[in-house]
Amino acid sequence: MSASGTARPAEALSGFADVADYVALLKPRVMSLVVFTALVGLVRAHGGIHPVLGFAALLSIAVGAGAAGSLNMWWDADIDARMARTAQRPIPAGRVAPGEALAFGLVLAVASVAMLGLFAGWLAAGFLAFTIFFYAVFYTMCLKRWTAQNIVIGGAAGAFPPMIGWAAATGSIGLESVLLFLIIFFWTPPHFWALALLRKKEYARAGVPMLPVVAGEDETRRQILIYSIVVAIAGLMPVFFGFAGLGYGAIAALLGVLFVTLAIEVWRKRRGIAAQSAARRLFAFSVLYLFLLFAALLVEGMR
């Protein structure tokens, strides 16, 4: 995630961060998924929001997501320092002081909520505030180090953006936006557990109770398969409820079958390199799955 792959001497440059370090604090890759799913909620709501206000609302949501990311990095700096994947993030690498990241996150959180309230109404703003709190406080400070269900419950934070987008466009909560929430909610566990299978030792060393560490790899594979079946069904829900057409239905069915097939591969191949590459394939495909599914919804919604 860190924007910079080059290791710099930490003590020499402490407190003198590059612009890229502040961008890295915002977790731009997570932010891009948040903005995309919020856009889908915004467009599908057909609320007649002016494009300029829609853009301003999306920007506010993006800033809010970045604020949550910064607060997460502030709290998790000790864990990040112990994992190879995250050791080069700005705080563990010594380029940004913890207090700076905290202040950065808090200021952006308050600003993003205030902006969204002024641009698109206070229901959406309240939703954004709750999401930031849920991710930065409830997930990061409580769930993550406490229970193997951390990313299941915490996944709700990542699933809220389409509902925020919907609320920004309409000022209300629609059943369709709840379905979009459920798709991302059930998608999160197999996505992160596939990664956790690959990074089990690192999570164990950092003391994070991810499912493979606590319940073992076989139990993780079983749960991945169960959630994959659930997410494949959840992907079809917009069709069953009459919100989406057959075009979307065909895409969702195909993607769902592929998702479950890859989950079965992860379940079957339990040893050695074959097991690793199966987990890696599922992880990579899960990102593509969510992107294509929401892209299909977006295209249908724009007609």
Next chain:
Amino acid sequence: MAAKQKQKGIVLSAEQRRRRRARSIALALVLAGFAILFYAVTIVKLGPQILNRPI
């Protein structure tokens, strides 16, 4: 000579000065962007009504 150096305080390296300049420019661009955004949102939300107020 020593007193003269003391008065200088913290002396930034060339790299640190470059980064501070980059941060300043980035902040200026962000602020300008937000000024434009708030202007646009104001026009969209209020439209011609912005002129329609008691003097």
